[in-house]
Amino acid sequence: MKLLVCATEYYPYGSGIANVAYNVVEKLKERGIKCTVCSPTGPDIKLGSTKLIKKYGIFGLIHYWREVSNYFVKNADDFDVVWCHNPFFLNNNPFEHCLVTMNSTYYGNAMSSSYPFNIKMYKKIVSYIEKYSLTHLDSNTRFTGVGNNVCEELELMGIEKNRISFIPNGVDTNNFKPTDEKEEIRKKYNIPENHLMLLSVGRLTEAKAPLRLIDTFNYINEKIDFITLVIAGNGELANKVKQYRDEKGLKNVILLGNVKAKDTPQLYACSDYFIMTSRYEGGEPPLTLSEAMASGLPCIVSNISNFNVVDKANCGIMVDFGDLKEAGKEVVGYLERDNSEHSTNAREYAENNLDWDMIADKYIEEFIQLSKHTQLDESQMY
Numbered sequence: 001m002k003l004l005v006c007a008t009e010y011y012p013y014g015s016g017i018a019n020v021a022y023n024v025v026e027k028l029k030e031r032g033i034k035c036t037v038c039s040p041t042g043p044d045i046k047l048g049s050t051k052l053i054k055k056y057g058i059f060g061l062i063h064y065w066r067e068v069s070n071y072f073v074k075n076a077d078d079f080d081v082v083w084c085h086n087p088f089f090l091n092n093n094p095f096e097h098c099l100v101t102m103n104s105t106y107y108g109n110a111m112s113s114s115y116p117f118n119i120k121m122y123k124k125i126v127s128y129i130e131k132y133s134l135t136h137l138d139s140n141t142r143f144t145g146v147g148n149n150v151c152e153e154l155e156l157m158g159i160e161k162n163r164i165s166f167i168p169n170g171v172d173t174n175n176f177k178p179t180d181e182k183e184e185i186r187k188k189y190n191i192p193e194n195h196l197m198l199l200s201v202g203r204l205t206e207a208k209a210p211l212r213l214i215d216t217f218n219y220i221n222e223k224i225d226f227i228t229l230v231i232a233g234n235g236e237l238a239n240k241v242k243q244y245r246d247e248k249g250l251k252n253v254i255l256l257g258n259v260k261a262k263d264t265p266q267l268y269a270c271s272d273y274f275i276m277t278s279r280y281e282g283g284e285p286p287l288t289l290s291e292a293m294a295s296g297l298p299c300i301v302s303n304i305s306n307f308n309v310v311d312k313a314n315c316g317i318m319v320d321f322g323d324l325k326e327a328g329k330e331v332v333g334y335l336e337r338d339n340s341e342h343s344t345n346a347r348e349y350a351e352n353n354l355d356w357d358m359i360a361d362k363y364i365e366e367f368i369q370l371s372k373h374t375q376l377d378e379s380q381m382y
Helices: 016-030 050-056 058-072 106-112 117-135 148-157 182-188 210-223 238-248 261-269 287-294 305-313 324-335 340-353 356-370
Strands: 002-006 034-039 081-085 098-102 142-145 164-166 196-201 227-232 253-257 273-276 299-302 316-319
Touching: 002 016, 002 058, 016 034, 016 081, 016 287, 016 356, 050 058, 058 117, 081 356, 098 148, 098 356, 106 117, 106 148, 117 148, 142 148, 142 356, 148 164, 148 305, 182 261, 196 210, 196 261, 196 287, 210 227, 210 238, 210 273, 210 324, 227 261, 238 253, 261 287, 273 287, 287 299, 287 305, 287 340, 299 305, 305 316, 305 340, 316 324
Parallel strands: 002 034, 002 081, 081 098, 098 142, 142 164, 196 227, 196 273, 227 253, 273 299, 299 316
Antiparallel strands: none
């Protein structure tokens, strides 16, 4: 099978889309599937511009997908299946056998988060463009969502339910795993060795609600001694988060900014707990939660559906962070308990359900349905 992968970001230059595409592609290559990756950074075909996407948002995205359409209009038949991530085709999609994976939707994001008026209006406008693009794709196009909420959002946009499948985010359980060398790793980041360490990883955006994470930790900090919150990630709220932390006088909140992909497994491994206070997520579970679970971290997360895996795996607590005082009390009570069983449960669940090998098999099933010439034998499937 010859597979073309089209994405607006690709590892190591990116986050959600980049990581899903890269990890699945690597597993497909192991099965003998020939993969060609097209993104603004390659590695096989370079189209579009990362700088344009970062600076102009939707206009940069449309530019990339227009270049994809123009480039492949004459040679789309060179591939058995095309895998597109969050596409914005405003002109014709040149691909007959296409799987579209949605890591999130502008529709769901705009509806679920309390953005400032101007940003909310921007996201609503983009959601209309998104809806037009997705509903005008060829009727043979299939869709996958990395969260059940994303699948529901696709239905609300007008995509038939029988064309949509849920395939969760995965994790490399050989790379993300517990360690006995926490002290050495903590020295690298100037994290006190004797502190209880809470870790939060992700982009600093309104949807992730990092300011209420600071508020929650401020409450926890008053109740528990020798505790540190480490936040890894960047985004439009980065400066605001730094300013808010400084206003609260929280010297034990460490802002690392972007952490290189090769360093993130160690960062998880040296932590004691993982915490997310998001209002909206696309993935179910989000990639960072999968990584935390594989690293054996008990998880403290918002009570939104994307985090239901925490209850299912019995590896943490789901909290209503909308009520700051009650949330703080619940988290403090949890941190004061012995949660070693939750650590074990998190790791076991990730190994048994979220490894990229298992996720790749689910995508292969989708590709086979779309492929003109299926060349996979049983050994390539499993």
